Amino acid sequence: VADSPHARYHRQQILPGFGPEGQARLANSHAMIIGLGALGCPAGDLLARAGVGRISLVDRDLVELTNLQRQTLFTESDARASRPKAEAAADRLRAVNSAIRIEPLVEDFAGPDAERMLSAHPRPDVLLDCTDNFDTRYLINDAAVKLGIPLCYGGAVGTSGLSMAIIPGTSPCLRCVFPDPPAPASSPTCDTAGIFSPVSAIIAADQAADAIKILLGRADRLAGSMLSFDLWHNRRQRLDLTTARRADCPCCGLRRFEFLDRAPAREALTLCGRNSVQITPPSRGSAGSSARGGGRAGDIDLPALADRLRAAGHVELSPSSLRLQPVASGDITLTLFPDGRAIIAGTTDPVAAKSLYARYIGG
Numbered sequence: 001v002a003d004s005p006h007a008r009y010h011r012q013q014i015l016p017g018f019g020p021e022g023q024a025r026l027a028n029s030h031a032m033i034i035g036l037g038a039l040g041c042p043a044g045d046l047l048a049r050a051g052v053g054r055i056s057l058v059d060r061d062l063v064e065l066t067n068l069q070r071q072t073l074f075t076e077s078d079a080r081a082s083r084p085k086a087e088a089a090a091d092r093l094r095a096v097n098s099a100i101r102i103e104p105l106v107e108d109f110a111g112p113d114a115e116r117m118l119s120a121h122p123r124p125d126v127l128l129d130c131t132d133n134f135d136t137r138y139l140i141n142d143a144a145v146k147l148g149i150p151l152c153y154g155g156a157v158g159t160s161g162l163s164m165a166i167i168p169g170t171s172p173c174l175r176c177v178f179p180d181p182p183a184p185a186s187s188p189t190c191d192t193a194g195i196f197s198p199v200s201a202i203i204a205a206d207q208a209a210d211a212i213k214i215l216l217g218r219a220d221r222l223a224g225s226m227l228s229f230d231l232w233h234n235r236r237q238r239l240d241l242t243t244a245r246r247a248d249c250p251c252c253g254l255r256r257f258e259f260l261d262r263a264p265a266r267e268a269l270t271l272c273g274r275n276s277v278q279i280t281p282p283s284r285g286s287a288g289s290s291a292r293g294g295g296r297a298g299d300i301d302l303p304a305l306a307d308r309l310r311a312a313g314h315v316e317l318s319p320s321s322l323r324l325q326p327v328a329s330g331d332i333t334l335t336l337f338p339d340g341r342a343i344i345a346g347t348t349d350p351v352a353a354k355s356l357y358a359r360y361i362g363g
């Protein structure tokens with residue numbers, strides 16, 4: 001196949017707002033996708049095919065069979081080999097477009113590492129938050145606002161999802177809209193509530209559209225609103241954000257980057273000789289004082305969580321602990337205590353253990 005950039009991008013270049021100049025802008029730009037799951041896969045595919053010249057792919061997880069229902073960059077052989085998602089996705093995107101640079105980062109985007117990752121590499125022109133846990137989402141928002149990098153936020157669980165673009169200094173940030181993360185273990189995750197793949201595809205497409213507009217220098221084409229969908233109940237909504245920016249927002253108003261500055265969100269300690277990792281929750285400062293009510297910060301409602309987890313595996317509940325053996329993760333047992341501490345048995349890898357915690361217990 002003759003690799004003519006003109007032919008490859010022809011159907012895009014003839015669109016209004018693109019042209020050869022727009023294509024050149026995309027070729028010279030850098031997008032970082034954090035999280036390569038139901039959102040990151042379709043978003044990465046769209047950006048690679050559009051000709052974004054450099055794409056960094058950040059994910060700490062391995063491909064599993066349960067991912068294939070919605071994570072469009074992976075194959076059965078990736079799942080059989082338990083390949084790191086960032087590497088499997090990079091190989092797929094290189095096969096799609098060999099003219100761009102793809103950089104896999106098999107790392108945890110957390111704590112001080114996050115800012116280092118954003119500074120160690122050529123600074124991204126746009127970030128896509130395609131993660132699945134609140135610790136990381138609030139940390140990405142802090143990093144984007146602190147460093148002045150536009151952020152395309154997306155989230156999807158069950159049959160609904162939402163997306164919004166954040167332009168630091170111009171638009172409201174995540175904390176203007178949702179000041180604090182939900183209380184620990186109070187929100188559904190994809191592993192407990194499932195996920196309807198068309199909804200993640202829509203949200204990812206909206207994030208990719210916003211990212212392309214930003215990279216083209218056409219932030220004027222952003223919606224200035226939060227888009228939300230529930231594809232099962234056929235609801236779609238645009239929440240106008242033009243007056244949502246708050247002068248007293250701890251992040252973009254007061255420039256206090258609580259999630260970025262505090263110690264690594266969740267400590268993982270390998271328990272010597274036990275094939276187990278202990279996860280200790282973050283000490284919850286002012287950021288944890290949820291305005292949503294419902295129990296003291298740090299207090300986990302184990303029976304309610306047990307009800308949600310029954311969809312994910314075998315659950316045993318005692319007054320002081322909850323034990324889960326997830327169907328999707330063969331030899332793993334999670335034991336959770338009311339203060340949020342957990343023992344993950346069946347692994348000695350702290351990163352894998354943190355990932356399991358995020359999947360089943362949530363952010």
Ligand SMILES: [Zn+2]
Pocket residue numbers: 172173174175176177246249250251252253
């Ligand atoms: Zn804000």
